[in-house]
Amino acid sequence: MACTTEDVVAALRRCAEVISEHRDELVELDREIGDADHGENLNRGFAAVVSAVDSTMPETPGAALKLAATTLISKVGGAAGPLYGTAFLRAATTVGDAAELDAPMVAKVLRAAMDGVVARGKAEQGDKTMVDALHPAVLAAESATEVPVGELLKAAATAASEGAAATVPLVARKGRASYLGERSAGHLDPGARSTELLLGAFAGGQR
Amino acid sequence: MKKIINDPATVVAEALHGLAVAHPERLRVTTDPAVIVRTDAPVAGKVAVISGGGSGHEPLHGGFVGSGMLDAACPGAVFTSPTPDQVQAAVTATDAGAGALLLVKNYTGDVLNFETAAELAEATGTPVRSVLIDDDVAVADSTFTAGRRGVGGTLLLEKIVGAAAERGTDLDGCARLAASVVAGVRSMGVALTAPTVPHVGEPSFTLGADEMEIGIGIHGEPGRARVPLEDADRLVARLVDAIVSDLPFVAGDRVILFTNSMGGTPLLELYLAHGIAERLLAERGIEVARRLVGPYVTSLEMQGMSLTLLRADDQLLDLWDAPVCTPALRWGM
16 A cells, blocks of 8 residues: 555644644653653644644645645744654655655655754764654664555554663763753653654554 | 743743733734844844744843844743744844844754754845854763753843944854854853743752752753752852853953843842852952843743853953843943
C-alpha cells in the first residue's frame, strides 16, 4: 500500500490527537530537565496544523507536509518549532508533487527530515535530543523498503521508541537540558519522546 | 497556583493588551503575530534595533521599546522564544532602509527562530545582522552545552546599542558595538524559590525551604549547584567572585553594575544586596561608574536576584547616559 494525501492528512490529525493526549506528560518531562513548555507548544502547533488542513485541504502529500511545516514554524516557537518545522519542510521538498508515496520514498523522506533537524539544531546522535529517536527510525525505515508503507512506519516507530528510551541515561549536550550537565542523566528526553509519539501517530493508521 | 489571570492560554495576549493601553503614546502593539513597536517607527535613516524572547521576563523586552532603546520587541509564549513570523513582522514595521539589528539571547529556541527570521528578512532585501548575548557565567561554555545563556546583560546591551542607533550609527557600527558589549559583560543569578508557569500550574523546580540554586537561569533552569541558604554577605560574595573571576574584571576597571530582582525579591532586599556588591567591588579596586537596581529581567514571581557587570569605557558610559524613553527605563528626556 502506498501513502496518499488522505493518509498524510489523517496522520497529521493523529499527530494532533496523540500530542494532545500526551501534552501533560511532555510538559512534565520538560519540567524535569528543561523549561516545561514542550507539551504546550507542540499541542498549540498541531492544533493549528489541524485547523490549517481543514481550511486549506491540501491536494498532494507534499502540500500537506509543507502546510504542516509552515504552521509549526509560525505557531510553536521554542526549539521544537524550527526543528519539527524544518523536518516537515525537508520532507515536503523530498516528496515534491508525487501523488502517492511508496516505501522507498517514505524512507527517503524520513532521512531528509532527520538531515534537516541535524542541519538546523547541530545535534548528533547521543546528545540526548530528538535525533536519538529519529536516527534509529531512519535506519529501520531504510532496511524495510521492501514491505508496505504501514509496516515500514511501524518498524520506524518501534526503533524510535527504543531510541527515545535509550536517552534516559544520557547526559544532554544540546538544548536547554545541557545546562544541567550530569544532572540531566536519568531523565527521558522530551524531544525524543515527542518524536517517538509523532512517528507512532504516523504508523498508527497505516495498513 | 495563585495568579491574577483568567485563562493560562490568554495570559500573554491579555498582558499585551494591558501594555498597549498603558502606554499608548510610546507603543503600538499588534497581535497575530504579536509585536510591540515604538509609535514613531520606522524612524527615517535609523537602524532598527529589535529583540524578543519568551514572555515572563517583564519588563524585558517590551518595556524597553521606545526612543533610545528598542524599535520593536517580539514576545513569545511564557518562557518560549517568539516565532520567525513575529520577528519578520517586527523588521517590516521598523525597517527604515538602514537595516535591522537583532539582539538575541543565547538559547537554542531563540537562536533557531531568529536565525530563520533573519534568512526570511534578508530574502526580502532588508540587511539584517544578529548578535547573540551570552553573559551568564553560571553555564560552562563548551561544545558540550548549548553555550552560555543570555540574562541580565541583555538590558545593558539593548540600552547601549539602542542609544547608538538613535544617534545614527550604521548597521555595521551597531553590530560591532553590540559585540564589544557582549565581550565585556558578565552576570550570575541565584534563586530562592521557583517560578510557576501559568500553563504548567506548578513550580518549575523544587527547592527545599533552606536551599537556594546558585547560577539560576531566567526560566528556572538549574545552574551550578544547589546549596544551603546563606546570609546576604556570603551569597552576594559568591556572585561577585564568580563574575569578577570570569572576565576577569581587575582593579582599575570601571563598570556599570546592574543589581536585578528576578521578580519575587523585594527592593528592600535588593538594595541590601546592592550595597554589599558595591562594597565588595570597591575592595577589589573596581570602580562602579553607573548602577541600576530593580526588577528588570525577571522570571515570573521567582524570588532571587542576579548581578551584572559591564566593563565600560567613556564611550559606553556616554551611550548609557544618553536619553531613553521607554515604559520601564526613562531618563534624560
